[in-house]
Amino acid sequence: MTTETAAAPPPAPAALSAAEAAAQAVERRAGVRRWLLAAPAVTVIGVCGLMPLLIVLAYSWAKPADYAGVVWRFQPDAWVNLLFQQDIFSDALTPNYAYYSIYLRSVEMAFLTTTLALIVGFPTAYFIATRSPRNRNVWLFLITIPFWSNLLIRIYAIMMIIRDDGYLNHALISLGFIDQPVPIIYTNYAVAYGLIYAYLPLMVMPLYASIEKLDFRLVEAGYDLYASRLKVLWHVIVPLVKPGIVAGCTLVFIPAIGDYIIAQMLGGGNRMMLGNLIAQQFSTARNWPQGSALALGLMSVVMLALMFYAARMQRSRAQ
């Protein structure tokens, strides 16, 4: 036994009293009960949500079968194709420009959507957050309801408006502004507009949550120190609501980059985004491994964005 030195070791955990032992037994039973309670949800999602992803991962390394499914033979082509195309004749690898343009469009769209959503959403969220509490709820209600209405129907509504023989063109022609219908649908603009329209509430909500918590006395201090309205906005308000901005941008970016429906309905077959490309692999192109690889690639980008968001949240919480 070593003798006690000047720095005494921390006291060993005291033997538990009978009462505390009883309490611990109850705690343990409660722990088991918790696992049982969480089990159904976790099992369902684990089996039907996570496991399929693993299967997708496996598929991405396999060979496409003739109609659907895969042939279980190792073939890394799907992954290579993400970046490079293999020339049938020369076996040389050339950059897969076709895919690149789709990646680029997806990222462009997502960024464009996010930026525009921020530009429109920030003033809106700010306005709502500065109303009286009663009005605030009304405004929030108004913004939220369209969001929970069926996305498809809302995009359909937009479609009806911007089609060549849609309401907008009809009105413009009958009012005499133009002679021929302006092609709006099936352009990049249409898709962008659709994306913003669909996901704007996802930008407004977190922004609103952040701005609502803002201590306006700090804003008052800014004005007191000779800042103009714009300066106060940029130097005081924006930094303080940064968590909301990051949250809103992330929440819009993620569905925008993975979008399938809006690009299909408003972009036609031409303005393909990543989502459409992936879906195509599982229908007409009949290349499940390729679709799998693309899907996993998309998921990685989204995961990266989420991790960035989580890291930002951690940092702001630590402040």
Added chain:
Amino acid sequence: MRFQDGAELTGLPAVEAKNVTKTFGAGPDAVVALDNVSVTIGQNEFFTLLGPSGCGKTTLLRLIAGFEMPTAGSILLEGQEVAHLPPFKRPVNTVFQSYALFPHLTVAQNIGFGLKMLGRKRAMVDEAVTRMLKLVRMEPMRNRKVHQLSGGQQQRVALARALAPHPKVLLLDEPLSALDLKLRKEMQIELKRLQHETGITFIFVTHDQEEALTMSDRIAVMSRGKILQIGTPTEIYEHPVDRFVADFIGETNFLEAEVTQRIGSKGEIRLPSGIEIARELGQQVAVGGKVTLAIRPERIDLVRPGAECQLAGKVENIVYFGTDTHFHIDLDSGGDMTVRVQNRRGHQEVLKMGDAVGLRIAPEAMQVLKD
């Protein structure tokens, strides 16, 4: 000393804590909330746990209620060990600081909750609820929802709810802290009345020493996980055992004195002014050592300099309080004292700043403190 041991009153003590220790956490960050605390609380007592925040009073209450288990020691209710029992098996009820009234139930349903959980028949529950509503004078509120009540009304419902199952002990965790002053005073009287009428042992937790003094049969003064003194309000106030208790309860003056003689527990001490007094001393102090005296401001008389007195000094400040006047005296022998003089004949400008005065203090008013 009366009521030192509650068991003298009737049979078994209502609550007994024996060498109770409660530690939270482990290792170097462990917090010792209660350190080897023992206390006996008698039947039909209004017992108060008094101390500043963090002293452990609420922890002790929670141990009695069953929301915590002691790390060591035992808790007995009427002689029976209960430390291992969960709260719903103990015949003890609590009035929480936040009231914790069930928002989805009416007043009547709240009050009847405990009896319902005990499986009493509907008729009996209703009858008990009616009785309780009458006891706390809330009959018209019977079917109201909790959020429709004022703070004081919620308080009374919380009381009724805890009393309805007629527990052996009622625990009150700073129940009056959310009320404004006037309501507080009313509720203090109300609580005393309830305790008398129901005969249930009340254990009351507060940090307000005035509240403790006015309401309690006995008080336990706590600090940093230990009980410093248990006694009646009079004992605590007039004979505090140590500096903390003296300082925490009311206002006190402290004076150092030197021990000049000792015979057993009696001895003589010399005040800084040179006067010697005979007092009872504790064991520890030897001749030549120092003791601290506690002297209440209202026990000091101001006399003309030169008259018989124990200390002398100059008036440094005069503060008028309406009912009385405080004189801050700079002592000739060093240090200062506060003297409180009641304005029996209204405000009289007999003394001015800078006047010399003598302080006459009866020896019994000088309490020798444990070190």
Added chain:
Amino acid sequence: MSQAAAVPLPKPGARRAAQRGRGKPPRFDVRRLPGFATMAWVCVIGLYAPIVVLVIYSFNDNPSVTIWTGFSWRWYASAFGNEQIRDAALLSLRVAVTAAIVATAFATMAALATTRVPSFRGLTAIYAIINQPLMVPEIVTGIATVVFFALIKQLTGIYGLGYLITAHIVFCIPFAYLPIRARLEDMDRAYEIAAADLYATPWRAFRYVTLPLLVPGILGGAMLAFLVSLDDVVITVLVSGPGEETLPLYVIGQVKRGVTPELNAMATLFLAASTLFATLFFLLTRKRAG
């Protein structure tokens, strides 16, 4: 120094104050930023405009979708009479109700297991798994599910609506979970402590105190799950088998076939139903003021 009546500089909000006619000096509203109010209005109007247009034209008497001839209910009548629409609606409801009930039940249990509990090993993992459907793009979930089910169908030979419902349950669970968890987190633990103090065993405390207080959250979660299932397009498109046509699928199909005013009417009805449920959800889960 006398207070001379200085000519006030025009301040923002001066007009508003004057309109109020109270005669109070105009305040410098710290919160007002130029143009923001306009943008907010534009935003809301922009959100509702397409919907309003859709609704209005659903009453258009003219079979040609865009030329307005008169007000008429005929398309609604025709939509109700359309068997395909009826079948699609019924199927949507069947799937949504089943998925919502199961998902809400599972989510409630999971929320009880993971909220207001001391952190235990695996808690973060459980939380991550439950929220996983929200973090993965729908297209990826969709194809992964298709792949998985295809495999199972191959191995077992079992077909049926169960696959679609299961797929819906998977993404409904997190939507039901979040409002329930939020409500549970907000619940003051003091109530359950008080119940224990008043002789309620843990089960009875749950039944008489926790559960009643949790009900609005559970209903809100169910409502959300129902809505989300009803609205789903991407996963349904990919996972549904032949003959399993939900309302969104019908809309997509019809758009390809050719837009009819009947579709407008149906779309409006669908929108009305969504709005109704969304309103219910809003009312159930909003925090009481004060």
